[in-house]
Structure formats: C-alpha cells, structure tokens
Amino acid sequence: MLWGMAIIEANGVRKAYAGRTVVDGVSFTVDEGEIFGILGPNGAGKTTTVECIGGLRVPDAGTVRVAGLDPVADHDRVTRLLGAQLQESELQPKITVAEALELYSAFYPDPADWRELAERLGLHTAFGTRFAKLSGGQKQRLSIALALVGNPRVVVLDELTTGLDPRARRDTWKLIEDVRDSGVTVLLVTHFMEEARQLCDRIAVIDKGKVVALDTPSGLIGKADSSTVISFTPSRPLADTELGQLPGAASVERKGDRIVISGTDETVNAVISLLARHSVTAHRLRVSEATLDDAFLDLTEQAS
C-alpha cells in the first residue's frame, strides 16, 4: 500500500435531478491514508457527490475512480474496497447489534473479526440490544462498525455526528482518528466547522455544487478575507475616517461604544500606534484570529 497515492479521484462530476444541477463539475483527489473532508452548507451537493463515489448514483458527466475502478461498472469490486455510512440509513428495528455485525460481515470475502471491531467501538456491551433501542451515539458507532466490517481501504462517513451530544461527538472524532491510524482512508462529509478543523488533513469546501476551495484547515483559515478581528472600547471617540484608512482593514463597525475592526496582523500594529498617537486608552482590547467558520462564510458568500 503506497502512502500518498490517490485512492479516490473525482473529475468534473456533474449530476442534475429533474433539470436542477446539484453537483456541478466537482473535482478532487483523496490520498491514501488521509482524512479528507467535504464541507459545505446543507443542500450544497455533498451527499450526492459521495453517492456518486459510492456508486449509488451515476454521474451525468465526469468520472469517478475508487482505487482506479469505476464505482458503477465495477460496483461489486468497489463495494469491497469502500465502506460507507450514509445519511438516513437505518437498520431493521428489531435486529440486534450482534446480528447486524454478523450479517454484514457475511457480505464480504475477507471480513474483519466483528467481535473485535465491536469491542474497539465500545459496542460489545450492546450485542443483544435491538437497533431501535440504541442511543444515537450507539447507532452511529454501529454504522461505523458496519462500514468497517468488510476491511475496506476507504470509508465514507456522511454527517456522522449530526444529532449527537457534544460528548458523543468528541468520542466519535477520536474513533475516526483511530480508524485513520489503522490505515483506512476516511472521506468525511460534514457541515460542522469544528469537526472539519479537528479531523481533516485536507478539506474541499463545496457550495452550490462546486468546489470553492480545497486546502488544509489552516490554509483555508489563512484565506479568509479578514483573518484577524480587533475590538476595543476607546476612552475617547475616534474618527471613522482615520479608522477606515488603517492598512489591511477590511471593515470597521461600531457596536455601541465598541469598535470592531476586521483586518490582518498589519492592522493590529496600526491600531496600536493610532491609539498611542491620540493618547487614547483601549478598554477591553481583544484580538482574535479568524476561525474556519469565518473562512467558510467568506468562501460560500463569494460563490453566491
């Protein structure tokens, strides 16, 4: 297994439903061994994109390759290499955890030991529990287990932590890192910034069916229009004109007696010297770095 080799390649993938284009020329490659994130607002075309990768949908145009195979024409071979946890996929309400794991392991030629897998995912205490009685976190862990039971090389996890409480979400993140550390490539679909920032090696931001950015989380944050936000309450009023001329300042807002300036590192220095020049004291001065949220909002706003 070569580290860094592309295991998923999407090239100009396009998909429309009843004339409405949902995925509009999406291209990216996922390298073996990475956690690759697909981030985007609801309805951006994330799920359709991964459905094309999983061979559930046939793209109208473009190509998809999983380990060099066409997910549609080579459906059976691709399903053995790619495990998927898709949105809104449940199980039979009365099937038990052990039964589901045993059943799904029977689908694959070389399955993982499902008992061991369940133990790793903390499901061994729920073997006899029926699906309908599982907690949200347990259902998600079972979904991950079912996606992994065939010993896949790549696993697709779509909106894994939606609806989980913060604790269960953090546990799930740890789990995804463990999965990657065991050598499985992870394609993670999410609309949670925090999740993408914590987990992903690289992120494709998708909006309105197009990839609007593809970078590492810190690379994306650096691309935000205003990566630094300075806010303070001046001891004496300051003129808007002077504030607007600050180098690198993207915007100046007044919130009551507080001034909020979005800009860059350069702006920070300029603000400090401006204050010194006018002998103005800045009360409750705060300088904060932009987050992935800011980057994301900038990126998705630009596209609209």
Added chain:
Amino acid sequence: MTTAHPAPATATTTPAPASAHRAVLRTEARLFLREPGALFWIVVFPTALLSILGLIPSFGEHKDELGGRRVIDLYVPVAVLLAMIMSGLQAMPPVLTGYRERGILRRMSTTPVRPSALLTAQIALHGAAALASAALAMTVGRTVFGVALPRQAAGYLVALLLAVASVLALGSLLCALARTAKGSAAISSVVYLLMMFTAGVWIPVQGMPETLRNIVRFTPFGAASEALDRAASGGWPGLAQLGAMALWTALLTYLATRLFRWE
C-alpha cells in the same frame, strides 16, 4: 432525493457469495419471528375465524343450494385464501416500504450484496408463512370440523402455489406504487377489501350471482377460490383459472419490478 437513479446492475463482476444470501434469509427469518402481530394475522387469524364459523350450528348443516355441502366446507378454502391475503397484502407491503423508507435498502446497496436480496427474502418468508397458515387451516378443518382434505392433492398444490405467487406479486406491486409506508397501508386496505370480496370471505364465490361470479372467477382470488374448490372436490383445477393466476402473477411481477423505487 426526489428521483431514483439506482446504479445499473452489471454482470461483469463476481456477485456476492451464496452464503451472503443465506445469511440475509436467516436474519430476516429471525426478524420475521419477532413480529407477533404479523404472525397472528397470518397464521392464527384465518384458522381462528374458521373455528368460530365452525361453531355456528347452521354452518354445519348440509345445504341443497350448495350441492349438498355445508357452509363450513366452503370456508376452509376461504381461510386458505385469507391466510394469503393477510400475508401478502396486509403484512408484507409495510415491511418492504419500511425497508425502503428507513434507508435499509440504501445502506445495503453500499455492500457487495444487492438490496434485492432483502426483498426476495421477505417475499419468500411471507409466502412460506401463508402456506403454513393454509396447512393449519386445512388440518383444523379436517380434524375439528370433518372437512375432507383435497381429493386432487397435486391439483390443489398447483393452485395453492399459483395463488401464493399472485398475492405476493400483488403485494410487491403495492410496495412499488406506494411512496411511504403510510401510503402503502392506505392502498393495501382498498386492495385488501377487494381481494377479501373476490376471495369469497363475505359471500363464498360459489354463492355469488351468475354475472358477478363470472367476473370474479378471473380475478386472482376468484380464480384461486374456484381452482382450490375444484381440486378439493376431486377434479383437476380448470386451465382457465390456473392460467388466469399465472397471467396475473406474471403481469403483477413485471409491473412491480419495473415500478419499484429503491429510495
């Protein structure tokens, strides 16, 4: 998503091993046995109804207008058909539409096993349950109420299997047409009442007026009722009725597979 675009099946790659399909059938059988409600309506109810009717004294009297037979004699085949209706039209459609609605079919289509394996397992299990229920009704009819077993056993079996096939095909078509489990229950109820009528649950087909009877004879259950009745009394079921059932099965199966929505 609104429209279904399932990936086309390809014959070029190796399918999942037979053991995978056996595992599906085994699991679905276990789940089937966990549905006491469905089991009651399919297996217990038809025979229970037969037993209650059998306790009505006048139903045990030989009637000239029925060719010297008793009402209870006519109700054994009705109980047999009722078992099939309960299984194929009442119990099965909500299960299959539920599997679609809950994304169980969707999850399965990401594995090497096609989701159709799940559907065929359910169809087979409902067919088996209907046949078991039919056997129970005939056994109770024979031992408790002295209703003779079919004299033309082979003919009876052929008619029975065709009847099961046509009801399962009809149930599958209902799933194909219904968008939701609720919708399937609504369509099922209408079809169910119609089928109950044509199967002679309320008035035995043999007792219907001439014109009505001639129409009902060619409906899936009217045909089944007449074929089973014929075989029960020792004759080979009419080719017209067997043919009608076979045609219904073929037509309904064709429509069900063409119209089935995978999501």
